[in-house]
Amino acid sequence: MLAMDFCGLHFNTPQVLLSGCVGFGEEYTRVKGFSNTDVGAVCLKGTTLAERLGNEPHRLAETPMGLLNAIGLQNPGSARVVAEYLPKLDFSETRFIANLSGSTVEEYAEVTRIFDDSPIDAMEINISCPNVKEGGVAFGNDPDMSARVVEACRTQTRKPLIAKLSPNQTDIANNARRCIEAGSDALAVINTVMGMAIDPEQRQPVIGNNQAGLSGPAIKPIALLKVHQVYQVAGPLNIPIIGQGGVTRPEDALEFIIAGASAVGVGTALFYDPLVCSRINSVMVDYLKRHNMTHVNELVGSLQLHEPATSVCAN
Amino acid sequence: MNEHSRHAAAHPATRDTIFPEQAPILLHEAFAGDQHIIRLQAPEIAAHAQPGSFVHMQVHPTLLMRRPMSIMRANPKAGWIEILYKAHGEGTRLLSERRIDELVDLIGPIGTPFKLDGYRRRPLLIGGGVGMPPMIFLAEHIRRQATDNQPLVILGSEVPFPFKARPSQILVPGLPAEVIAGMPLLEDWHIPSRLCSQQDFPGCHQGFVTDLARLWLDSMEPRQHGEVEVFACGPTPMLKAVAQLTAEYDLPCQVSLEEHMACAVGGCAGCNVRVETETGPAMKRICVDGPVFDARQVFPQAG
Numbered sequence: 001m002l003a004m005d006f007c008g009l010h011f012n013t014p015q016v017l018l019s020g021c022v023g024f025g026e027e028y029t030r031v032k033g034f035s036n037t038d039v040g041a042v043c044l045k046g047t048t049l050a051e052r053l054g055n056e057p058h059r060l061a062e063t064p065m066g067l068l069n070a071i072g073l074q075n076p077g078s079a080r081v082v083a084e085y086l087p088k089l090d091f092s093e094t095r096f097i098a099n100l101s102g103s104t105v106e107e108y109a110e111v112t113r114i115f116d117d118s119p120i121d122a123m124e125i126n127i128s129c130p131n132v133k134e135g136g137v138a139f140g141n142d143p144d145m146s147a148r149v150v151e152a153c154r155t156q157t158r159k160p161l162i163a164k165l166s167p168n169q170t171d172i173a174n175n176a177r178r179c180i181e182a183g184s185d186a187l188a189v190i191n192t193v194m195g196m197a198i199d200p201e202q203r204q205p206v207i208g209n210n211q212a213g214l215s216g217p218a219i220k221p222i223a224l225l226k227v228h229q230v231y232q233v234a235g236p237l238n239i240p241i242i243g244q245g246g247v248t249r250p251e252d253a254l255e256f257i258i259a260g261a262s263a264v265g266v267g268t269a270l271f272y273d274p275l276v277c278s279r280i281n282s283v284m285v286d287y288l289k290r291h292n293m294t295h296v297n298e299l300v301g302s303l304q305l306h307e308p309a310t311s312v313c314a315n
Numbered sequence: 316m317n318e319h320s321r322h323a324a325a326h327p328a329t330r331d332t333i334f335p336e337q338a339p340i341l342l343h344e345a346f347a348g349d350q351h352i353i354r355l356q357a358p359e360i361a362a363h364a365q366p367g368s369f370v371h372m373q374v375h376p377t378l379l380m381r382r383p384m385s386i387m388r389a390n391p392k393a394g395w396i397e398i399l400y401k402a403h404g405e406g407t408r409l410l411s412e413r414r415i416d417e418l419v420d421l422i423g424p425i426g427t428p429f430k431l432d433g434y435r436r437r438p439l440l441i442g443g444g445v446g447m448p449p450m451i452f453l454a455e456h457i458r459r460q461a462t463d464n465q466p467l468v469i470l471g472s473e474v475p476f477p478f479k480a481r482p483s484q485i486l487v488p489g490l491p492a493e494v495i496a497g498m499p500l501l502e503d504w505h506i507p508s509r510l511c512s513q514q515d516f517p518g519c520h521q522g523f524v525t526d527l528a529r530l531w532l533d534s535m536e537p538r539q540h541g542e543v544e545v546f547a548c549g550p551t552p553m554l555k556a557v558a559q560l561t562a563e564y565d566l567p568c569q570v571s572l573e574e575h576m577a578c579a580v581g582g583c584a585g586c587n588v589r590v591e592t593e594t595g596p597a598m599k600r601i602c603v604d605g606p607v608f609d610a611r612q613v614f615p616q617a618g
Binding site: 029248 | 326329330331332333335373379380381420422574575576577578580582583584585586587588596597598603
């Protein structure tokens with residue numbers, strides 16, 4: 001009922017563990033009862049060409065129903081990820097997706113080339129990281145730059161490419177169209193929403209990087225609308241969407257699929273409940289049975305909009 | 316699919332080492348200064364905890380983020396753990412209102428504990444404020460080992476201590492006679508302890524924990540310093556002062572750190588701090604690479 005094909009890859013379930021929340025794929029298996037087999041894919045931590053130490057503390061701040069983070073793409077560099085981290089992964093349990101980042105178009109291409117020559121199943125292009133000075137969201141908010149990055153990565157691999165779109169832009173649907181035209185096989189919608197937390201006593205931002213990316217239930221309504229908007233473009237072209245942003249309760253996952261997502265990303269929810277994935281699976285199966293559906297695919301994009309009102313007047 | 320090996324040699328030894336438990340509250344006691352001690356029935360965590368371990372606690376179901384909390388005591392036989400916390404924010408305030416028999420969602424034990432292979436025979440344990448708990452855990456561990464160790468515990472607090480101090484019956488050579496207040500629990504375990512505070516608490520050393528530690532070190536023959544090893548947990552300025560002191564006397568020193576934390580299992584890199592390693596600076600995860608680090612790695616400029 002939940003097993004599915006995603007860009008030619010077999011997913012155990014429509015859940016995807018999100019980049020930046022689960023390290024390089026093995027970290028959550030420390031928790032007894034957690035299993036990578038509960039999800040369709042695991043996105044590894046954002047990786048650049050060379051090692052990056054990331055930002056100084058604090059990197060995190062809790063906000064009402066949300067979490068601000070500014071890690072700053074700490075990673076050991078793509079060559080070491082391929083040589084030291086991938087061999088430790090059990091590819092029989094789930095699919096593993098690399099998350100590519102860079103400060104220049106050339107860097108994205110080079111990182112793609114390095115992962116192409118590895119057992120990784122697919123690659124997510126992070127053109128929406130809000131916490132680094134160059135690249136990241138600066139590329140993601142400019143449709144021309146987004147397309148250039150995707151094109152450059154496309155020349156380096158035949159593995160599935162997934163462009164991760166930023167919510168911090170005016171017309172996400174247009175950016176989605178440009179990324180598809182540039183060769184993206186799927187889209188991840190959305191990355192974190194840019195924000196800030198201030199300590200009034202110190203009159204300083206709480207986060208070392210000053211600004212940060214907001215995740216968690218607080219951003220779910222934003223993410224749902226963006227998925228709905230992107231689906232209008234991607235749906236007719238059969239380009240699947242990984243809907244993500246604030247999924248916490250199992251019902252949230254259903255909402256994203258109804259809005260048009262083929263798969264659903266789970267990130268911050270793990271921090272609240274490390275065993276949330278198995279619960280989401282059970283609720284999905286129950287829901288499909290109750291609605292006489294045989295496969296989760298039947299639910300994708302099944303949103304029934306209200307008819308536009310013809311004569312509404314406030315007074 | 317391709318020519319690359321897609322089979323891991325073996326699953327890492329870290330798998331299934333952190334236990335989720337719905338832990339009933341057995342005791343919940345309030346002390347002055349908004350301090351609380353909570354005892355939770357968590358048999359798996361109690362069985363596997365080591366000095367320096369912590370739990371990641373859902374302090375209240377309405378809050379998104381868990382709170383990392385050091386374990387103060389673990390009783391594997393009875394299956395409980397004890398935690399000392401200060402109610403200073405929304406989360407810990409909500410926790411302080413929770414009653415006996417309510418269930419608290421925990422994952423643990425977490426973290427790389429204190430390295431205790433062949434530690435020196437005069438362990439000096441220094442705890443400040445809510446940094447006291449790991450020192451209590453370590454003291455109980457040392458006591459259980461029942462060797463000829465001669466530990467000393469120095470605790471500091473600027474709010475009233477979360478226990479009723481009493482005059483220590485265990486003489487510690489080299490300490491001022493008027494500094495006599497100790498922690499009853501440690502006293503019961505026959506481990507000498509002394510208390511420090513800038514407040515005018517009776518029997519306490521008026522000053523920093525490091526001042527009292529220095530008096531103790533200075534009272535020894537210099538050759539005896541080779542028998543001393545320091546373990547510390549507390550606020551960063553205190554840990555820095557401890558690192559400076561131990562660098563000055565060339566003593567091994569392990570410190571336990573804290574930072575805002577999201578996943579606590581090594582996944583999010585949110586709690587990372589800068590440490591010096593043999594290969595240069597690195598940002599290490601407090602949750603699983605720590606919380607215990609060598610003081611010289613964290614405060615390389617000390618001394």
